[in-house]
Amino acid sequence: xxxxxxxxxxxxxxxxxxxxxxxxxxxxxxxxxxxxxxxxxxxxxxxxxxxxxxxxxxxxxxxxxxxxxxxxxxxxxxxxxxxxxxxxxxxxxxxxxxxxxxxxxxxxxxxxxxxxxxxxxxxxxxxxxxxxxxxxxxxxxxxxxxxxxxxxxxxxxxxxxxxxxxxxxxxxxxxxxxxxxxxxxxxxxxxxxxxxxxxxxxxxxxxxxxxxxxxxxxxxxxxxxxxxxxxxxxxxxxxxxxxxxxxxxxxxxxxxxxxxxxxxxxxxxxxxxxxxxxxxxxxxxxxxxxxxxxxxxxxxxxxxxxxxxxxxxxxxxxxxxxxxxxxxxxxxxxxxxxxxxxxxxxxxxxxxxxxxxxxxxxxxxxxxxxxxxxxxxxxxxxxxxxxxxxxxxxxxxxxxxxxxxxxxxxxxxxxxxxxxxxxxxxxxxxxxxxxxxxxxxxxxxxxxxxxxxxxxxxxxxxxxxxxxxxxxxxxxxxxxxxxxxxxxxxxxxxxxxxxxxxxxxxxxxxxxxxxxxxxxxxxxxxxxxxxxxxxxxxxxxxxxxxxxxxxxxxxxxxxxxxxxxxxxxxxxxxxxxxxxxxxxxxx
Numbered sequence: 001x002x003x004x005x006x007x008x009x010x011x012x013x014x015x016x017x018x019x020x021x022x023x024x025x026x027x028x029x030x031x032x033x034x035x036x037x038x039x040x041x042x043x044x045x046x047x048x049x050x051x052x053x054x055x056x057x058x059x060x061x062x063x064x065x066x067x068x069x070x071x072x073x074x075x076x077x078x079x080x081x082x083x084x085x086x087x088x089x090x091x092x093x094x095x096x097x098x099x100x101x102x103x104x105x106x107x108x109x110x111x112x113x114x115x116x117x118x119x120x121x122x123x124x125x126x127x128x129x130x131x132x133x134x135x136x137x138x139x140x141x142x143x144x145x146x147x148x149x150x151x152x153x154x155x156x157x158x159x160x161x162x163x164x165x166x167x168x169x170x171x172x173x174x175x176x177x178x179x180x181x182x183x184x185x186x187x188x189x190x191x192x193x194x195x196x197x198x199x200x201x202x203x204x205x206x207x208x209x210x211x212x213x214x215x216x217x218x219x220x221x222x223x224x225x226x227x228x229x230x231x232x233x234x235x236x237x238x239x240x241x242x243x244x245x246x247x248x249x250x251x252x253x254x255x256x257x258x259x260x261x262x263x264x265x266x267x268x269x270x271x272x273x274x275x276x277x278x279x280x281x282x283x284x285x286x287x288x289x290x291x292x293x294x295x296x297x298x299x300x301x302x303x304x305x306x307x308x309x310x311x312x313x314x315x316x317x318x319x320x321x322x323x324x325x326x327x328x329x330x331x332x333x334x335x336x337x338x339x340x341x342x343x344x345x346x347x348x349x350x351x352x353x354x355x356x357x358x359x360x361x362x363x364x365x366x367x368x369x370x371x372x373x374x375x376x377x378x379x380x381x382x383x384x385x386x387x388x389x390x391x392x393x394x395x396x397x398x399x400x401x402x403x404x405x406x407x408x409x410x411x412x413x414x415x416x417x418x419x420x421x422x423x424x425x426x427x428x429x430x431x432x433x434x435x436x437x438x439x440x441x442x443x444x445x446x447x448x449x450x451x452x453x454x455x456x457x458x459x460x461x462x463x464x465x466x467x468x469x470x471x472x473x474x475x476x477x478x479x480x481x482x483x484x485x486x487x488x489x490x491x492x493x494x495x496x497x498x499x500x501x502x503x504x505x506x507x508x509x510x511x512x513x514x515x516x517x518x519x520x521x522x523x524x525x526x527x528x529x530x531x532x533x534x535x536x537x538x539x540x541x542x543x544x545x546x547x548x549x550x551x552x553x554x555x556x557x558x559x560x561x562x563x564x565x566x567x568x569x570x571x572x573x574x575x576x577x578x579x580x581x582x583x584x585x586x587x
Contacts, residue, residue, distance in 0.1 A: 136192045137161040149188040150227070153204040156193025164189030174234070181230075184221035197573070201339040205231055210253045224252070225259035232263045236338055236345055239268045244285050244307075245276040249292050257296040262408075264297060268334065269305045274324055275315040282307070282320060306331040315529045325532045332533070351443060358435055359405040362395045363412070365427035377422060385416050493582050495553075495560045502556035515549040521558070528562055534571070538562060541575045544584040553581035 032039045136153050138161045152167075152175070164186035167175045178189065188208070207228070208220075232238055238260060260267065271289060274282055286307065293303055307320075308328045315321055372380055384391070392406050495502070509520050518539075525535050542550060542558035550558060557579060565571060 136194050136196075138190055138192050148208055149190060150185075150208065150231075151206040152189075152191040153199065153206060154191060154193055155196060155199035155203070157195060158193070159195070160193040162191040162193065163187075164191075167191050178227075178230070181222050181227055185227060188220075188222070202335070205235065207231075210250065210256055225255045228256055229259040232260050232266065236266065236342075237268060237335065238263065238266045239270055241270050241272050242289060244271050244274045244282060247285055247288055247292075249296075254296060261297065264299065264301070264303065267303055268331070269293065269303050270310070270331065271305055271307045272310055274307045274320070275309040275317050278317055279319045309531075315531075321529070328531065328533065347443065347446060351439065354435060354439055354443075355402075355405045356407065358432070359395075359401050360407065361427050361431065361435075362399050362401060363391065363406075364424050366391055366395055367416075367421055368424040368426050371421045371424075381416075381421050384421070385413050388413050388416070494578060495556050495581075498560070499553075499556045502559045503552055505559065506552050506555045511552075515547075515551050516555055517549055521550055521555070525558070525562070528566065530562065530565060534565060535562075537571055538565070541571070541579075544575065544580060551583075553583055557581060 030039050137159050138151060150164075152173075154173075162170075164175075164178070165183070167173055167189065168179045168186055169176070173191065175189075175191075178186065208224075269289070271286065277285060286305065289305065290302065293305075297303065306327045307323060308331060309315060309324050310328075315324070367384055370380070370384055371377060389409050392403075392409060395401055396403055396406070505524065506516065509516055509524060511520070521539070525538075526532075528535075530538075538558055538561045541561060542554045544554060544557075560579075561571060
């Protein structure tokens, strides 16, 4: 509007004030809103402006940090509005975690859940080390069952191991609400911090092994399924690990699966150690696993099962190596895209919670209306709890609430037993109107923003380090030479002592003009039976001049790294200076 100008600052930028030529306020009682295009009285305080934005324009953020996080900020503002009007209703725990308290600003979460094996447990213990390509504080690897606690593996500037009781009072970590599970759980919970580029994008929650049938009578001292459900509500992916050579569904495993019901969209099932069985046995194990999962998760849709062997050592059996490599690529690609899809998952959680709030409000309103005013309150309460399934059906027909939006009836009945029905509130039509507006209008306005954000990030990779580097054999294809030759620099090279042996292998592969193409190098490298992801990383380290080919020194370096990996050593993220071939060193 003419005569009104915005002041500096993201809050005042939404409003116009009457200013003179020198920028001094001429009328301090009237302000003009650029969003609703009208003026109103201004009480000369930020509070009145903030109230106007919250009331009239809930999608307008109070800050604009950057274009990339614009939609995330708006989702946070809408989340606040979705919780604001319904906080007075009881049984909020049945709706899942409060969206403002669940640590949404942290990286996406990943839960690794597994069975507890009696032998070869160290094979499974290498999963986190395989993903991160380095040990983490508190990791123990051995043939005995070593995973006996929940471990949150997160990014930190220095390596550190934080015990559970200290984590529960740390306001910077999203674990404060775990206090409700008591000391028995907190003594079995820890957080491992380490500087790792993968952990800048995701966090990993490693769970204890699930007890087998022979140990099902042993007590953990805390509610294990309840803890699993707490994490399931807050993470983005849940990976269930099974051993192909020892497939068994125990009672505790069945109870744990019951805690994960309702989060099937987050579940990824991994059939690990698949290189320990031949193709015929693998087919039978896969069929048995799918049959058992169908009994636990009683839905017509089937869960995605990845058949892999998650470790960096050579395959024990090579009957189905190609299948394992393709399945591993699919699994790692799924995990790699977690940071990319963080905003859309937040929006999905918001819509899911809003629909639960709507169904929950109708249930409480119906129970309140059915309660007598004076007499027989307790007997009527018991009768209503008993008839809760019929009440669900009645609300579904009268209010047109989908059956999938209702909470679990048995758990709802259990929670209602401890509630005072006389304190329930009747439903206000204005609340339902605001909630319907949120679902139909406000959230719909965010979809174009998310689409724009996806277009901006389409060319950006999700995770850049560890085994999440694209393990594609396209790196072995011959490309145009782009490197510049450098003069030999005198100095000791650790590969020199074995170079004569490596040169014999190199020249037996018939190099062309002193260099091996990716196709010829691949023929020899795959004979080591190391996973393609590991060989791809070794190729990147060895191709120092990035010309898509290996000369005799680079090939010798590749063999040196392969032998080191076969001996159980880790691979560096970047090639150390002492491993750079002499001809590739700078003066």
